[in-house]
Amino acid sequence: MSIPAIKTEELRKVFGDRAAVKGLTLQVEQGEVFGFLGPNGAGKTTSMKMLLGLVAPTSGSASLLGAPIGDLPTRARVGFLPEHFRFQDWLTAREFLLLHGQLLGMDARDLQTRREELLERVGLSPFGNKLLRTFSKGMLQRVGLAQALLNRPALVFLDEPTSGLDPVGRRLVRDIIRELKEGGTCVFLNSHLLSEIEVTCDRVAFISHGEVIRTIEMESLERNMSRVTIRASGLTPEAIHGLARWGENIQSNDGQLVMTLQQEQALPEITRYLVAQNAEVYAITPNRISLEEIFIETVGEDGGL
Amino acid sequence: MKSISVLARMTFQEAIRRRIVLTGLVLGILFLILFSIGAYLISTEIQRETFAEGGAAYQNIMRTEMSNFLLMAGLYAVTFLSVAMGALLGADTLAGEINSGSIQTILTKPVRRSDVVFGKWLGFAGLLGLYAILMSGGVILIVFLQSDYIPRNMLTGLSLIYLESLLVMTISLAGSSAMPALATGGMVFGLYGLAFLGGWIEQIGTLASIPAAVQIGIVSSLIVPTEALWRRAAFEMQTPLASSLGMSPFGAFSAPSLLMVLYAILYLVVVFAIAVSTFNRRDI
Numbered sequence: 281m282s283i284p285a286i287k288t289e290e291l292r293k294v295f296g297d298r299a300a301v302k303g304l305t306l307q308v309e310q311g312e313v314f315g316f317l318g319p320n321g322a323g324k325t326t327s328m329k330m331l332l333g334l335v336a337p338t339s340g341s342a343s344l345l346g347a348p349i350g351d352l353p354t355r356a357r358v359g360f361l362p363e364h365f366r367f368q369d370w371l372t373a374r375e376f377l378l379l380h381g382q383l384l385g386m387d388a389r390d391l392q393t394r395r396e397e398l399l400e401r402v403g404l405s406p407f408g409n410k411l412l413r414t415f416s417k418g419m420l421q422r423v424g425l426a427q428a429l430l431n432r433p434a435l436v437f438l439d440e441p442t443s444g445l446d447p448v449g450r451r452l453v454r455d456i457i458r459e460l461k462e463g464g465t466c467v468f469l470n471s472h473l474l475s476e477i478e479v480t481c482d483r484v485a486f487i488s489h490g491e492v493i494r495t496i497e498m499e500s501l502e503r504n505m506s507r508v509t510i511r512a513s514g515l516t517p518e519a520i521h522g523l524a525r526w527g528e529n530i531q532s533n534d535g536q537l538v539m540t541l542q543q544e545q546a547l548p549e550i551t552r553y554l555v556a557q558n559a560e561v562y563a564i565t566p567n568r569i570s571l572e573e574i575f576i577e578t579v580g581e582d583g584g585l
Numbered sequence: 586m587k588s589i590s591v592l593a594r595m596t597f598q599e600a601i602r603r604r605i606v607l608t609g610l611v612l613g614i615l616f617l618i619l620f621s622i623g624a625y626l627i628s629t630e631i632q633r634e635t636f637a638e639g640g641a642a643y644q645n646i647m648r649t650e651m652s653n654f655l656l657m658a659g660l661y662a663v664t665f666l667s668v669a670m671g672a673l674l675g676a677d678t679l680a681g682e683i684n685s686g687s688i689q690t691i692l693t694k695p696v697r698r699s700d701v702v703f704g705k706w707l708g709f710a711g712l713l714g715l716y717a718i719l720m721s722g723g724v725i726l727i728v729f730l731q732s733d734y735i736p737r738n739m740l741t742g743l744s745l746i747y748l749e750s751l752l753v754m755t756i757s758l759a760g761s762s763a764m765p766a767l768a769t770g771g772m773v774f775g776l777y778g779l780a781f782l783g784g785w786i787e788q789i790g791t792l793a794s795i796p797a798a799v800q801i802g803i804v805s806s807l808i809v810p811t812e813a814l815w816r817r818a819a820f821e822m823q824t825p826l827a828s829s830l831g832m833s834p835f836g837a838f839s840a841p842s843l844l845m846v847l848y849a850i851l852y853l854v855v856v857f858a859i860a861v862s863t864f865n866r867r868d869i
């Protein structure tokens with residue numbers, strides 16, 4: 281069993297009389313892409329800041345890559361893109377990356393090549409000698425991402441990495457996350473954009489009022505919890521009733537049936553069954569339950585306010 | 586160690602890029618031009634008057650006293666400008682970066698927070714040093730060119746003025762580790778004003794032999810030893826005659842003891858330690 285990338289136990293932060301994080305217990309494995317989801321004010325950013333040593337926990341414990349949070353040598357193996365990426369805007373992009381690489385204690389030659397490589401990767405090579413002051417929001421986010429990856433980290437924290445980006449930029453971030461995963465880097469992703477999480481994450485935790493209220497494997501989401509829409513005519517009530525053996529939540533209206541399946545593998549059987557019942561089948565469309573539906577189901581319509 | 590020098594250089598670079606150095610330089614040169622014109626006008630006028638009366642010895646004394654007076658007036662203004670520079674540099678740094686969030690990517694690097702504070706302190710100390718060399722050096726050079734006069738204990742005096750600006754910068758940095766920039770600036774100038782007023786009460790008290798007033802001055806110097814440093818610097822550099830004649834607006838009648846200078850150094854170290862410990866505990 282390898283050392284977990286992140287492990288927290290009852291991590292708690294109280295600001296005045298308000299508990300921002302009530303008791304966060306979670307474990308993220310190395311090489312995993314982990315999504316951290318929750319409504320505004322749920323304590324996501326505070327949790328991340330505690331892990332990064334920016335905010336001191338009121339109680340509880342946590343470790344990154346096996347070392348207690350705040351451990352200096354471990355920080356050289358961790359990357360971070362903050363949510364409100366404001367950087368030293370009087371530096372050029374190259375100087376900015378140089379500064380952060382030096383603070384990471386990187387070797388000068390390695391830093392030089394790594395810097396050019398990353399500028400290229402985030403599409404900023406032509407702007408390397410421009411002052412960050414002149415950068416757009418999206419460009420700042422790209423250079424911030426490059427900064428987070430300078431040290432080839434074993435663990436990267438990305439707080440809303442796509443919030444300032446256009447669709448091209450978002451695709452870039454998605455691709456980079458995929459590359460990181462292939463390289464064995466653990467990515468801890470904090471995002472509002474559920475579609476982003478859906479395509480990039482292995483596992484997601486839902487957090488509300490500073491507690492993890494549910495953790496799901498994205499794979500199981502794809503495999504097990506499928507919804508299917510059946511468009512058919514000539515269905516008798518008995519035939520509809522008979523579908524219950526494969527799933528639940530059967531809703532029927534106007535020649536259209538929607539039901540939740542336990543197993544995606546049931547689809548061929550359902551097709552055969554409907555044909556045997558003399559129904560005219562026009563379409564059977566599996567549609568996965570979206571993360572959004574689970575999100576709303578988990579935190580409630582009020583967004584956990 | 587390496588990260589401290591990286592951060593000190595960053596601080597320096599920031600001051601250059603954000604045109605703080607340029608502004609200081611332009612205003613400093615303007616100040617020196619003004620000072621040299623003023624000094625020239627005053628000295629020619631006084632020399633014309635003194636040449637009309639008295640012998641060579643009298644003229645010599647008058648020239649020395651006049652040059653010293655002009656020099657002290659210039660350094661007095663320079664001290665105030667250095668203090669303002671120190672206060673402003675320190676006030677915005679940590680508070681501003683915490684506020685904007687730009688400090689987050691720095692503090693998550695393998696860097697101790699005390700290194701960040703120390704690196705910034707060193708960078709500012711370097712800037713204030715350059716500023717002191719330009720301004721104090723300029724004033725002394727102008728007086729020297731006009732009347733061949735060099736003050737006594739020059740290096741001691743200038744070091745004390747530099748120490749005063751470092752002290753104010755350190756207080757400002759400490760404030761900035763806990764409070765917003767504006768509140769810090771207000772606090773620093775408030776403290777400086779308190780010391781300034783206390784110093785005057787002490788001087789008047791000494792002159793008029795009012796022990797209670799002298800006590801007030803000493804207490805205010807213990808609260809903030811900035812003014813005491815200036816008065817010690819003035820005491821070191823002014824002519825013995827000026828000291829014994831009594832008050833000049835820019836000189837010192839009652840000189841703070843060397844113990845007060847040591848106290849100021851200790852004060853600086855303690856304030857720096859407070860800055861580090863406050864910043865260490867601060868949630869970013």
